[in-house]
Amino acid sequence: MHPILEKVRLSEDACLLKVHAVHVSKAEPGQFVMVQYTKLSELVPLAILETFQEGFSCLVKAVGRSTLEILEEAESFQYVAGPLGKPFPVEKYGKVSFYAYSWGIAPILNVAKALKSAGNRLFLQVVSEEFYLRDRCEALFDEVRHSEDILNFEADLVVSAGSNRLSYQLTQLFPQTPIISMVNTHMLDAVGLCLVCRVLVDGKYALACSDGPWFDAHKVDWENLMAREESYKEQERIAFEEYLKTLKRKRAINVNL
Ligand code: FES
CATH class of the missing domain: 2.40.30.10 (Translation factors)
Known part of the structure; x- marks a missing residue:
């Protein structure tokens, strides 16, 4: 426990x-x-x-x-x-631009702290409406922006987390810049047996749980990944609604006690 x-x-x-x-x-x-x-x-x-x-x-x-x-x-x-998973490759890259969507700010803060210690200059853009842990970000990054339109910081390396769509967009916008992105996939065992987390990287299947979760974003087949995300949406919606009903019942019982 x-x-x-x-x-x-x-x-x-x-x-x-x-x-x-x-x-x-x-x-x-x-x-x-x-x-x-x-x-x-x-x-x-x-x-x-x-x-x-x-x-x-x-x-x-x-x-x-x-x-x-x-x-x-x-x-x-x-x-x-x-x-x-494999740790992020911490090196001195120079100027590193981070792009976070929603909860992606957590792994980004984790990686950025290590890259700061390695002597990199750090820039951050949060592209989701919500911006969690803003104070921590402002204390760590050299510049912080919050905008839903992706801005260009002219970086030596781009890092992204929190959304496959965001990472895909970055590869379209910055085709010449190295990009390392965290992929989002479903996972069942996280030890390489179930293959649920497979990702097409450079034309071959890799596993997000043991080969990732960080990959060279230019080599990831994001469209394949996003299409597979969609295929579970209906089951997820049903499970979510069922749980909301259970939660309401539990709350009603607690109120009546
Ligand atoms: S989660 Fe099962 S192989 Fe990665």
């Missing part, structure tokens, strides 16, 4: 968690965890925001049934697997 040491609401549908999981405390920049709320819950991949001696912190945005369940009900996790 892994207690949630702290849960801070960032908005109606997002929160910051500090989780006790000593085995994750040595995670490297850009890695992630899989968490399971109860024995019957789905395993959910979460990007690591920070590590500390007893565990890690992460940002949870309610994008479906399982993440809403964590946001609304979880006080501990039954299971935490990690650290998972």
Whole structure:
């Protein structure tokens, strides 16, 4: 059992968690965890925001049934697997422009901190309406912008996280600039067995859980990835609505007690 040491609401549908999981405390920049709320819950991949001696912190945005369940009900996790995935390649690139969509700000902050220590200059644009952890961003980056139109910072490297569509757009806008992006895929086991997280990279299948989650964005087949994301939408909607009904019932019972 892994207690949630702290849960801070960032908005109606997002929160910051500090989780006790000593085995994750040595995670490297850009890695992630899989968490399971109860024995019957789905395993959910979460990007690591920070590590500390007893565990890690992460940002949870309610994008479906399982993440809403964590946001609304979880006080501990039954299971935490990690650290998972390949760390981000931390080097001195020069000027690095980060683009974040929504929860993508968490892995971006995690990676940016390491790239700052490696002597890079850092620029950030948040392209979603919501801008979580703004204070932390302003303290870390040399320049911070918030706009839904993608701006060009003329960088040596571009990094993106939080949206496959955003990463795809960046490859169209900056064809000559190296881009490293975090892919978003469904994951079941995160150990390379189920193949649910497969991504076409340079014409061959790679696994987001063990070869990723960071890839050379110019080599990723984003259109294939986005089409596969769409194919689960209906099942996700049904599961989400079912859970909302359960949550309403639970709240009604608590009110009547
Ligand atoms: S999540 Fe199963 S192979 Fe990656």
